[in-house]
Amino acid sequence: MKLDPKQYNKMVRRAAPRSPVLKDCLWAFFVGGTICLLGEGLRNLYLIWYDQELAGTLTSISLIFLAAVCTMLGWYQKLGAKAGAGSLVPITGFANSVVSPAVEFKAEGWVTGVGARIFAIAGPVIAFGTLASWVWGFLYWAMNKG
Amino acid sequence: MAIRKEDTIIFARPPVVAAWAAVGGKREGEGPLGDAFDHLVKDSSFAAEGCKSWEGAESLLQQKCTALCLRKAGISRKEMDLAFAGDLQAQCTASNYTMRQLGMPYAGVYGACSTMAETLGLAACFAAAGYARQTLALTSSHFCAAERQFRTPLDYGGKRTPTAQWTATAAGACLIRPDGAGVPVLSVTFGRVRDLEIRDINNMGAAMMPAAASTILAYFSATSAGPEDFDAILTGDLGEVGSQLLHEEMNRQGCPLPNHRDCGCLLYDITRQHVKAGGSGAGCSAAVLCTLVLPRLRSGEWKRVLFLSTGALMSQTTYLQGESIPGIAHAVELGCSVEEKEGAK
Amino acid sequence: MNYLWAFVVGGLICVLGQLLLDYTSLTPARILTGYVVSGVVLSAVGAYKPLVTFAGAGASVPLLGFGHLLAQGVERAVDEIGLPGIFTGGLTAAAGGITASLVFAILCALIGKSRDQS
Structure with a gap:
């Protein structure tokens, strides 16, 4: 009559409440969409004065600034608790993942706390993104050489 | 003294929980048991007391709780024979720093969320065996200290899964005696x-x-x-x-x-x-x-x-x-x- | 029209992330890393640039766009300086976003403090 792990894992999967997928997705869609809409508005604004590329960069920087302020005021956490991927996937989510450990680990010192842990969450994104770009760069170079 | 049957220790002369106290945070105070807490802290960071870390805040929660428990029992901390205490922080630091303040003989216990029954059980065994007359069983957890240690920074915007649980900001203390009035x-x-x-x-x-x-x-x-x-x-x-x-x-x-x-x-x-x-x-x-x-x-x-x-x-x-x-x-x-x-x- | 597509495409990219969160045991950190790497790959096969032209910020604001930025940066650097470009192109293009996050984070740490969630 003893439970074995396989049987128990099945039991747990049955007992665990499911995520309300439709509600989660609606939140993600509207919050994610709104952040992108805001980005598009900013981009069009910057396009009045600057070229495509610079306008894109300034848009990112502006969104990151807004996300940083919202994180510091505790708003981004409240938004994220509802919006899920909607506030996680846009660049504002990246900013939140850099700002929140910086604020949190100030107690452990500027170098050993803030400095050491600022990329604790965003680090993997930068690491593997950069690695992927290096690999693609090499392939691109090899393809164009011939 | 006590009989052992399989894994269970049965006390012939049961020790008693003579006094107890509980301290909670804001969310705990808003819960169904809110009115029953001995003390509810409005600011869980204890900023007014000059506390600068969540770890320190958890220790203050314990100190507050211990003081209330001892006051209800009508004894001073100098009369305490032994304290079993533990918490969720790595190396049980909240309890260690509490005991730095209180200066009682102290054995740190780590049992994660099982610490209350563990310290209470140990304290009862020591009391029944006659090793200590006044024994404290103490434990706590603090949402913020646990969150930053086990999960993500507090301002990180993440969604909890439906099976996730909320770490209580609360402390509980029990005073155990070999005999006398109590549970x-x-x-x-x-x-x-x-x-x-x-x-x-x-x-x-x-x-x-x-x-x-x-x-x-x-x-x-x-x-x-x-x-x-x-x-x-x-x-x-x-x-x-x-x-x-x-x-x-x-x-x-x-x-x-x-x-x-x-x-x-x-x-x-x-x-x-x-x-x-x-x-x-x-x-x-x-x-x-x-x-x-x-x-x-x-x-x-x-x-x-x-x-x-x-x-x-x-x-x-x-x-x-x-x-x-x-x-x-x-x-x-x-x-x-x-x-x-x-x-x- | 641009605004509508920015909203819809950006929203849908987020919905995909939410489906991964709800239906798989992938953690947010893995999903974000996957998004950036996928962005690089999609850009490399030439699929992402048309989406950015079509949806603007709807495609460039989600982290897939960050991958696209890295891939475009490395291509340009290779075009300009050849092989050494594979070491400089990616991060050069992403420098604005990373530096902005870093600087604002330190400023926030200077002013703000960690707070309880209740």
Whole structure:
């Protein structure tokens, strides 16, 4: 009559409440969409004065600034608790993942706390993104050489 | 002195919980047991006391709770013989820094969320054996200290899964004496580690349930008592998911538990307070013990209770290494207050 | 029209992330890393640039766009300086976003403090 792990894992999967997928997705869609809409508005604004590329960069920087302020005021956490991927996937989510450990680990010192842990969450994104770009760069170079 | 039957230590002359106190935070105060706390802190960071870290805040929570408990017992900290204390922080630092302030003889205990039953059980054994006359059993958890250690920074915007539980900001303290007035500790069952290969760190209730079931069955087997002999059988912090699994498993074992309650579901109003599957943390079962269980046993509303705290014994490191989560549960059998019996004599 | 597509495409990219969160056991950190690497791959096969032209910020604001930025940066650097470009192109293009996050984070740490969630 003893439970074995396989049987128990099945039991747990049955007992665990499911995520309300439709509600989660609606939140993600509207919050994610709104952040992108805001980005598009900013981009069009910057396009009045600057070229495509610079306008894109300034848009990112502006969104990151807004996300940083919202994180510091505790708003981004409240938004994220509802919006899920909607506030996680846009660049504002990246900013939140850099700002929140910086604020949190100030107690452990500027170098050993803030400095050491600022990329604790965003680090993997930068690491593997950069690695992927290096690999693609090499392939691109090899393809164009011939 | 005491009889040992299988895993259960039965006291011939039961030691007593002479006094107790519970301190909680804002969310705990807004819960169903809010009014029963001895003290509720409005600012869980203790900024007014000059506290600069969440770890320090948790220690202040413990100090506040201990002071209240000793005041109710009418003794000073210098009269204390021994303290068993523990918390969720790495190296049990909240308790260590509390004891730096209090200066009692102290043995640190780590049992994750099972710490309340573990320290209470140890204190009862020491009292019954005559090793200490005034023993403190103390534990706490702090949402913010746990969150920054085990999960993500507090301002990080993440969504909790439906099986996740909310770490209570609370502390509970009990003073145990070999005899005298108080709620008697009738027996103690220290649990065995159980691991059914649950790896989801957001489903602790499921990871701890097998340990709870195993300890309850071990106690019943040793004492030949059954669920019907108790006013309530309480588990620490299985939450809604773990509780449901416990019922399923106990039914399967032919030992249904109709009078089972889970501290994780008692501390908060789950539908209203957005705590997903319920409360957790060492402070969760400690708070429910000191605000609900002990008062009811003292008033005579309840006569006999089996109180379990359940703990998940992983660390962030073993979790990342892909290890499964071992669970443990300790049981303390509590009886009705002696005061009443003495009054009847 | 641009605004509508920015909203819809950006929203849908987020919905995909939410489905991964709800239906798989992938953690947010893994999903974000996967998004950036996928962005690089999609850009490399030439699929992402048309989406950015079509949806603007709807495609460039989600982290897939960050991957696209890295891939475009490395292509340009290779075009300009050849092989050494594979070491400089990616991060040069992403420098604005990373530096902005870093600087604002430190400023926030200077002013703000960690707070309880209740």
